[in-house]
Amino acid sequence: MAKNTSKSPQKICLKNKIEVAKFSSEMIDQQLFMNKNSVIGLATGSTPHQTYRELIKIHVSRQRSWAQVKTVNLDEYYGVHRNNTQSYNYYMHMQLFNYIDIRKCNILLPNGTTSDPIAEAKNYEKKITDIGGIDLWLIGIGSNGHIGFNEPGSSRKSRTRLVNLSDTTITDNSRFFDKEIDVPTQAITVGIATIMEARKILLLATGKNKSRAINAALNEPIGPNCPASFLRQHPDCTFLVDEAAAELCKSDFS
Ligand code: PGA
Secondary structure (H helix, E strand, O other): OOOOOOOOOEEEEEOOHHHHHHHHHHHHHHHHHHOOOOEEEEOOOOOOHHHHHHHHHHHHHOOOOOOOOEEEEOEEEOOOOOOOOOOHHHHHHHHOHHHOOOOHHHEEOOOOOOOOHHHHHHHHHHHHHHOOOOOEEEEOOOOOOOEOOEOOOOOOOOOOEEEEOOHHHHHHHHHHOOOHHHOOOEEEEOOHHHHHOOOOEEEEEOOHHHHHHHHHHHHOOOEOOEHHHHHHHOOOEEEEEEOOOOHHHHHHHO
């Protein structure tokens, strides 16, 4: 395990998830303002919902265009078709893409129904390289410390690949499904090395159920037990959390 001697990430704690959404959307908008050809990494799950709503508002109120922006998502459930309402492709269209002027050809998500996940993963990495890498990646964190679907045990060197979801993640994500048995058990996710190559990373965490993961990511030894801990080795990473998520490590954010 690497020693915890790395550069500390920037840490920002705001009152609640609404403030986190406003702040994060402003950070993304700043990136688009600086470079209208930006490549933005995106995440799914409940945490970025409100951020996407704020970005849609900004798109309208400031006429901020996404016409030349490219997006890259972290992951997709394996075995779930892109038109299925549980797919992350569907989520992204419903939460953001349908309400902005992004071009379909500039949207990148893994194909969850490929019959050749190894080729799909290799191709995904190549596409990210071909578009010049990610300028800013918005990511969430699992209650077990995962980033993307890089579950505990994932290597710092991991790349896009087919993974098995941990029991914790399946239970956590069952809230989006009728029954836990309906939750997919596999996904194609970018790797930790893929995420770490983004020029800037913005990790969001809101709610008390993330407080243990945030504390582990910031204070436990950097290593695969808590994949988010690797972000402490990134030169430009921000942990943006609400007060509930910072509950177990308030002093880190003061
Ligand atoms: P959540 O998921 O936003 O739905 O809590 C985050 C994650 O699993 O990365």
